[in-house]
Amino acid sequence: MVFICCAFYAEAKPVIDFYGLKKNHYASKFDIYEGENIILIITGMGTVITSAAVSHLLTRYSAQKTDIALNIGIAGAVNPDYRKGEAVLCNKVVNTFSERCFYPDILVKHPFKEGTLLTYPRPVRGKEKVFYKGDLVDMEGAGFFEAASSFLYVHNIQLIKVVYDFLDDLSINKEEIYGIIRDNLQDIDYYIKALVEANEIIKNPLSYEDEEILKKIAQNLKLTFTMERRLYNLALAYKIVKKDKDLGFLKEFLNIKPDSKREVKYYFELIKKRLSV
Amino acid sequence: MSSLKSGFRFSPFSHLYIEEKALEYPITREITSKFLNSNKVLIGDYREVFTRPRQSFNLQKKAVKLILAVKKGEFLFKAPEVCHDFGFSNFYYTSPILNCPYNCSYCFLKGMYPSSNLVIFVNIQDYLEEIEKLWAEKKNLYIACSYETDLLAMERIVPYSRRFIDFCRGKKGLIIEVRTKSANIDAIKDVLPAENAVLSWTISTPFIAETYEKNAPGIEKRVMAMKKAQELGFRVRLCFDPLIYYKGFEEEFYKLIEYIFDNIDKSKVMDAGIGVFRIPKEYMKNIRSCGIYDEIFYFYYEEGKKVFSVEKSIKEKMVNIAVRELSKFLPQEKIFYL
Ligand code: SF4
Numbered sequence: 001m002v003f004i005c006c007a008f009y010a011e012a013k014p015v016i017d018f019y020g021l022k023k024n025h026y027a028s029k030f031d032i033y034e035g036e037n038i039i040l041i042i043t044g045m046g047t048v049i050t051s052a053a054v055s056h057l058l059t060r061y062s063a064q065k066t067d068i069a070l071n072i073g074i075a076g077a078v079n080p081d082y083r084k085g086e087a088v089l090c091n092k093v094v095n096t097f098s099e100r101c102f103y104p105d106i107l108v109k110h111p112f113k114e115g116t117l118l119t120y121p122r123p124v125r126g127k128e129k130v131f132y133k134g135d136l137v138d139m140e141g142a143g144f145f146e147a148a149s150s151f152l153y154v155h156n157i158q159l160i161k162v163v164y165d166f167l168d169d170l171s172i173n174k175e176e177i178y179g180i181i182r183d184n185l186q187d188i189d190y191y192i193k194a195l196v197e198a199n200e201i202i203k204n205p206l207s208y209e210d211e212e213i214l215k216k217i218a219q220n221l222k223l224t225f226t227m228e229r230r231l232y233n234l235a236l237a238y239k240i241v242k243k244d245k246d247l248g249f250l251k252e253f254l255n256i257k258p259d260s261k262r263e264v265k266y267y268f269e270l271i272k273k274r275l276s277v
Numbered sequence: 278m279s280s281l282k283s284g285f286r287f288s289p290f291s292h293l294y295i296e297e298k299a300l301e302y303p304i305t306r307e308i309t310s311k312f313l314n315s316n317k318v319l320i321g322d323y324r325e326v327f328t329r330p331r332q333s334f335n336l337q338k339k340a341v342k343l344i345l346a347v348k349k350g351e352f353l354f355k356a357p358e359v360c361h362d363f364g365f366s367n368f369y370y371t372s373p374i375l376n377c378p379y380n381c382s383y384c385f386l387k388g389m390y391p392s393s394n395l396v397i398f399v400n401i402q403d404y405l406e407e408i409e410k411l412w413a414e415k416k417n418l419y420i421a422c423s424y425e426t427d428l429l430a431m432e433r434i435v436p437y438s439r440r441f442i443d444f445c446r447g448k449k450g451l452i453i454e455v456r457t458k459s460a461n462i463d464a465i466k467d468v469l470p471a472e473n474a475v476l477s478w479t480i481s482t483p484f485i486a487e488t489y490e491k492n493a494p495g496i497e498k499r500v501m502a503m504k505k506a507q508e509l510g511f512r513v514r515l516c517f518d519p520l521i522y523y524k525g526f527e528e529e530f531y532k533l534i535e536y537i538f539d540n541i542d543k544s545k546v547m548d549a550g551i552g553v554f555r556i557p558k559e560y561m562k563n564i565r566s567c568g569i570y571d572e573i574f575y576f577y578y579e580e581g582k583k584v585f586s587v588e589k590s591i592k593e594k595m596v597n598i599a600v601r602e603l604s605k606f607l608p609q610e611k612i613f614y615l
Contacts (some may be wrong), residue, residue: 065568089291091318100520103318103326107340109288114316133319153331202336205570233565237575238362276578 002041002192003057005050007140011073012042018189029056047095047119047143054147056180061271066199068156068192071144074164075175079115079135080125082163087184089134089191090159095142097121102145108194111187117141117159117269127167127204136161157196160188188271204231205239210247217250217271219266219272220257231268234275241277249274287340290318293346294326302399305345308435312343320344320559327375327392335569337382337393343434348373352407356448357557358419361518361550361613367420370409373437374426379608380456381508382489383519383572386425388560395426395434405444408451417450419471427538429457432464439468446471456516458490461496462505470510475547477514478503480537482529485521489573496533500540508546515603518552518615520595521573522587527598534602543606551599551614555586568589 043053063137115135119142323346
């Protein structure tokens with residue numbers, strides 16, 4: 001799954017159009033748009049609300065570590081080498097309030113410039129008000145990263161900021177924002193696909209179906225937490241060592257509901273034997 | 278979103294994370310000058326990057342980054358029981374680099390570190406001074422300086438093997454061991470060998486090298502590097518560690534030993550170490566709980582007090598074969614096993 005977070009609608013609109021996302025009318029706290037494998041949330045502005053939105057999103061959709069979260073939005077540039085409309089991939093994010101720094105892991109080649117993002121708690125007008133070393137200024141990035149890093153691999157948390165101003169004019173032109181984000185979406189899409197493929201390499205050999213079988217068996221056999229972990233680890237080892245052999249043979253245990261602890265033990269030992277490597 | 282093949286590529290060495298304190302060291306300048314196209318990201322402390330939560334060790338291996346840092350705290354550590362001491366009581370190890378450019382499936386570093394990025398501590402002089410102090414105190418001292426990395430493989434990026442060799446030359450009672458799987462002997466061909474510097478090559482049977490030692494040079498290249506090291510005048514040690522059992526091990530091991538001693542000068546082999554695959558329990562736990570799925574960590578192992586290892590009978594079988602074959606070329610007192 002790919003989760004995209006934008007601070008406000010004007011930033012989200014080009015992404016919604018690009019991927020043909022549909023609004024989820026049942027979502028209450030935050031506006032959420034859904035596609036086949038992409039979910040977009042409009043977080044609101046500021047680190048606290050962004051953190052809340054990201055946590056809400058990743059919990060609601062049961063995010064796995066190999067899912068991807070992107071913060072896409074506009075930013076003001078401190079670095080004069082950037083030009084308006086240019087997309088920058090952030091390799092360092094500074095929360096200027098807590099002074100904590102975060103480093104997204106950048107593992108695949110990409111077409112963007114890179115830079116340090118400074119997240120301020122309020123809008124910054126004038127470069128002379130920027131007291132930290134950095135290239136870009138926003139109000140959400142650090143909150144996004146900090147929340148997402150409780151859920152996902154650090155290489156799956158990425159921030160792409162499109163340069164909108166140079167901290168000289170804080171007025172917002174929605175059409176202009178739409179245009180500059182849209183113009184970068186082809187590259188962003190390429191990057192997302194690259195990340196998705198990279199994650200394939202490290203994906204858990206136990207499929208969703210395998211996990212469902214294991215869960216159901218554990219439930220029916222009333223396994224303790226430790227026994228359930230053991231079952232999971234044995235199944236994982238089996239799948240790895242036997243080179244992706246199907247776990248379908250465990251289906252015969254799906255409907256067994258033992259009456260006594262002795263029976264539980266009996267079936268557990270039986271399954272262990274079948275899963276030995 | 279369709280699952281198109283994006284044709285992406287990983288980006289090794291695309292980033293250098295540099296502690297601000299490290300900027301003032303000449304080695305930092307030397308290293309950065311070799312990576313002109315990489316992004317340089319300034320950091321406060323290397324742990325901000327190295328110990329981030331939820332890093333993928335195996336994926337980072339495909340796009341490894343450099344972290345340049347200044348080491349603080351302890352520099353030397355008493356070697357753990359799972360390591361060969363080769364008969365030395367004052368056996369210490371030191372780690373001027375964390376992690377290794379190779380990517381062996383069985384590598385214990387996967388359970389030891391949360392990241393596979395390479396940390397280079399640029400204050401090498403502080404390491405040498407600490408060794409000098411301990412040597413002055415103990416008189417006899419054995420230092421392994423390439424256990425958590427492969428110093429010789431890193432020599433073109435940071436020339437630390439030569440620093441250690443130059444440092445120990447003439448220091449009686451001090452022995453420095455550089456362990457490697459590298460064929461990069463040319464990187465130190467201009468270095469004057471030192472009596473008390475040991476270059477120690479880890480060699481596996483071809484099947485294990487091809488299956489589990491991705492990125493490391495093949496066996497022929499390692500043996501040729503050993504041969505050249507001997508010709509240059511270095512003391513050479515052979516390490517058959519970890520031995521991993523499979524059908525055909527005995528036959529391949531026999532051929533491997535024949536091949537090695539057909540090519541190198543047995544009279545110039547300092548000694549040989551043998552060790553069967555083993556891994557501390559804590560590392561195994563880390564590996565199995567953090568999304569590392571290399572099959573070697575999922576075979577059945579016997580659980581000892583502190584380590585997981587193969588069954589006793591298999592262990593004895595492998596050690597017996599290795600000792601038997603090595604004894605054809607080396608005297609018993611030069612063969613060490615765990
Ligand atoms: S050479 Fe040694 S340290 Fe390097 S990856 Fe292989 S086992 Fe690990």
